[in-house]
Amino acid sequence: MEQGLIDAGALAAARAELGGNFVRILGYFREDGVKSVSAIESAMRDSNAAAMVLPAHTLKGESRQFGAETLADIAEGIETIARSCVEAHDDPSEALEHVARLRPLFDATLAVLERTSNPLATRRPAGFGRRVAVI
Template identity: 70%
Template sequence: MLVSFEGSTLVDWNAYAKARSELGAGFVRILGYFREDGVKSVAQIEGAMRAKSAAQLVIPAHTLKGESRQFGAEPLAALAEQIENIARDCVETRDTPDEALELVVKLRPLFNDTLQLLEREANPLAERRPAAGFGRRPTTFGRAG
């Protein structure tokens, strides 16, 4: 289920295709790293928010931003960038990152929805299964009528 974006806007498919082309055979492996790193980054961001630690928000938000952009996941990258910028400002002003709370709440669902689209596109066979009955032999095949 998509949160507030349609699937066509969660991913810039031109950027995705470019990354797929540039990464070649390593694409699926790198996408797996994005999954692993993204899960960690989202958890670290949530933990930092619970701890009200702006400093602990910066690196995972920055990492998620960059990795998201690599795959054309612009809304996710933009959200991570907003969190990063708020965190950096709060570090400078020695303030708590309360302003980022609403954004952090949106992060996990957006990450999950985006990842689902990226992985589905990386494995088109999962979406292109034969229709029921395709490839079955007719019941009268080879029988004299």
């Protein structure tokens, strides 16, 4: 699925499993994801590895639920680095590259999930006298 951001099979499985609750749970993913990304960025600014662990773990799990494997992998990388830094009493500077990629990746992933989950197809006019193209 679009730019490899979403595993279509995992997304279809989530849709089937969640049924009518899918859109509501996706809304929770949006809300939790925004909070997690902000918490990770704040912890990075404060060089607080311990404060990165839980939001990265949460984002990883919720991302995998929707087949957002690329986002989950970045969150997992942040979580792993943060846990290691906590154990070593080190600053999480090694996670900076991952954290810098996190927000744009989250935003792009969420846009794809919301677009593909919209029950109304996005339509593009094809011109006078022509069929409407469904995107």
